[in-house]
Amino acid sequence: MYTRTAVWLHWILAVGIIGMLILGFCMLRVPPNTPARGTLLNLHKSLGMVLLAIILLRTAWRLAHSPPPFPDAMPHWQRMTAASVHIALYALLLAQPLTGYLTSAFGIFGVRVFGWELPKVFTANAAARTAFAGIHHVGAALILALVAVHILAAIRNWYFSPSLRGRMRIGTSAVQ
Numbered sequence: 001m002y003t004r005t006a007v008w009l010h011w012i013l014a015v016g017i018i019g020m021l022i023l024g025f026c027m028l029r030v031p032p033n034t035p036a037r038g039t040l041l042n043l044h045k046s047l048g049m050v051l052l053a054i055i056l057l058r059t060a061w062r063l064a065h066s067p068p069p070f071p072d073a074m075p076h077w078q079r080m081t082a083a084s085v086h087i088a089l090y091a092l093l094l095a096q097p098l099t100g101y102l103t104s105a106f107g108i109f110g111v112r113v114f115g116w117e118l119p120k121v122f123t124a125n126a127a128a129r130t131a132f133a134g135i136h137h138v139g140a141a142l143i144l145a146l147v148a149v150h151i152l153a154a155i156r157n158w159y160f161s162p163s164l165r166g167r168m169r170i171g172t173s174a175v176q
């Protein structure tokens with residue numbers, strides 16, 4: 001079993017990241033230069049910066065606490081695949097808010113977190129903004145693809161690997 005802290009951080013971030021993917025893709029469909037788009041974009045930036053703090057906390061927690069060992073019966077290739085997908089998810093989760101921040105920081109509007117304007121570190125630069133927006137877009141697509149693989153693996157394990165079932169379930173975890 002994962003510890004209670006690991007479980008709560010996992011599910012808070014799962015809801016947050018899936019919400020941000022939906023918000024991100026939807027907000028770009030709202031016509032540019034409208035109040036609605038500005039509101040959604042500011043909400044996206046604000047929630048994204050809060051999620052960055054939670055992602056940093058989760059990564060630090062994970063580095064300081066080993067996950068529960070895989071069951072002995074689990075084939076080597078499955079352990080390697082699970083570990084690789086988890087490492088890739090941590091890396092993408094760390095990179096995504098940073099590329100989002102850089103996209104905004106090189107734009108003309110900067111970054112506001114729930115109305116509080118962050119100090120301007122960079123001067124507006126259209127080429128840098130476009131480059132980071134492209135990386136942010138690819139990052140979102142990669143997160144979406146890996147989360148889909150991750151969810152399919154979780155469903156498969158729930159039904160076919162009883163020893164892996166419920167390791168991330170709220171309420172059944174080890175204290176801490």
Ligand code: HEM
Nearest residue numbers: 013014017018062067086089090147150151154164167168
């Ligand atoms: C944005 C969505 C999600 C992200 C970014 C994510 C990320 C992760 C990461 C990084 C781990 C590894 C934890 C560690 O060892 O430190 C993990 C474990 C796990 N996740 Fe997710 N997850 C997401 C959504 C989900 C969903 C929707 C499910 C269920 C359908 C799920 C089920 C699990 C389970 C069962 C484990 C434990 C795997 C094991 O037994 O070792 N996750 N998740």
Ligand code: HEM
Nearest residue numbers: 020021024025045048049051096097100101104133137140
């Ligand atoms: C926490 C994780 C985040 C996720 C999962 C995420 C996801 C997304 C997605 C899916 C899009 C639409 C991409 C497209 O279709 O091109 C997007 C766009 C955008 N995001 Fe994020 N985002 C995150 C964090 C942030 C942060 C922290 C900021 C800024 C502080 C930010 C700023 C932006 C901006 C400015 C755009 C529009 C880019 C453009 O005009 O092409 N994002 N984001």
